Amino acid sequence: MTRIVHISDLHFGTEQPVLVTALESQIHALAPDLVAVSGDLTQRARPRELAAAAAFIGRLPQPVLTVPGNHDIPGVTPARFVDPWRGWLRHFPGGLEPEVEGPGFLAVGANSVRVGGPYLDWSRGRLGESQIARLATRLDRSGAGLRILVAHHPLLLTAAGAHRRLVGRGALALARLRQTGLDLALGGHVHLGYAGVAGGVVVAHAGSGVSSRLVGELNGFNLITGDPDVLSVEHWRWQGSAYAPDGAVGFQRGEDGWLSCGV
Numbered sequence: 092m093t094r095i096v097h098i099s100d101l102h103f104g105t106e107q108p109v110l111v112t113a114l115e116s117q118i119h120a121l122a123p124d125l126v127a128v129s130g131d132l133t134q135r136a137r138p139r140e141l142a143a144a145a146a147f148i149g150r151l152p153q154p155v156l157t158v159p160g161n162h163d164i165p166g167v168t169p170a171r172f173v174d175p176w177r178g179w180l181r182h183f184p185g186g187l188e189p190e191v192e193g194p195g196f197l198a199v200g201a202n203s204v205r206v207g208g209p210y211l212d213w214s215r216g217r218l219g220e221s222q223i224a225r226l227a228t229r230l231d232r233s234g235a236g237l238r239i240l241v242a243h244h245p246l247l248l249t250a251a252g253a254h255r256r257l258v259g260r261g262a263l264a265l266a267r268l269r270q271t272g273l274d275l276a277l278g279g280h281v282h283l284g285y286a287g288v289a290g291g292v293v294v295a296h297a298g299s300g301v302s303s304r305l306v307g308e309l310n311g312f313n314l315i316t317g318d319p320d321v322l323s324v325e326h327w328r329w330q331g332s333a334y335a336p337d338g339a340v341g342f343q344r345g346e347d348g349w350l351s352c353g354v
């Protein structure tokens with residue numbers, strides 16, 4: 092069974108120090124095979140925020156797969172358009188779309204952040220057609236075991252997050268990547284922890300790990316265990332003095348993709 096800790100939306104710059112310390116020690120105690128970090132590591136992509144986030148990631152049990160979120164590039168300044176990823180790449184030399192292969196799993200990162208577009212909300216994310224094709228090639232590896240995609244913007248929304256938008260070309264990405272064996276997609280952005288099935292793929296979102304930027308849900312993270320036939324997503328939430336399990340969802344592989352099977 093592969094064991095993954097999935098954290099998101101740390102938003103260093105608005106972090107709560109007590110939670111940072113608790114999350115770090117809790118992740119070590121859980122001894123995962125992989126830590127997946129699905130973006131928004133900082134609040135404003137300031138150098139000190141990126142440095143604090145990178146230091147935190149460096150203290151976690153390895154391997155850690157980290158992708159950026161919309162908060163990890165500068166705001167509307169010249170730097171956003173000239174060299175948006177300079178700060179990120181200085182602190183995260185693994186790049187924008189890293190990959191980790193371990194015993195029983197293959198995890199690939201996707202950068203869903205866009206610098207801008209012909210719309211007002213530049214926090215929206217999008218995947219490109221050529222980007223999806225590249226991701227499909229990377230996932231299409233025989234003997235890979237559990238195949239995992241990590242991207243910041245949502246491939247699935249619940250009623251509580253219905254005012255947000257799904258990542259652009261998300262349905263295309265799920266359809267194409269399902270063909271190459273994608274089992275599990277991990278995301279953040281909405282600061283809510285939930286899991287379900289979209290396009291035959293298990294999609295899990297983690298709440299905000301340590302930030303004070305909350306939207307009505309406690310800070311938390313996901314503990315995911317499974318293999319290519321069965322998956323469990325356990326939501327852990329901050330209980331005032333420690334993180335503790337607070338509900339779980341189970342999934343099993345069906346003939347045409349993954350199916351929810353309750354708790």
Ligand SMILES: [Fe+2]
Nearest residue numbers: 100131280281
């Ligand atoms: Fe966020």
Ligand SMILES: [Fe+2]
Nearest residue numbers: 131160161280
């Ligand atoms: Fe975000």
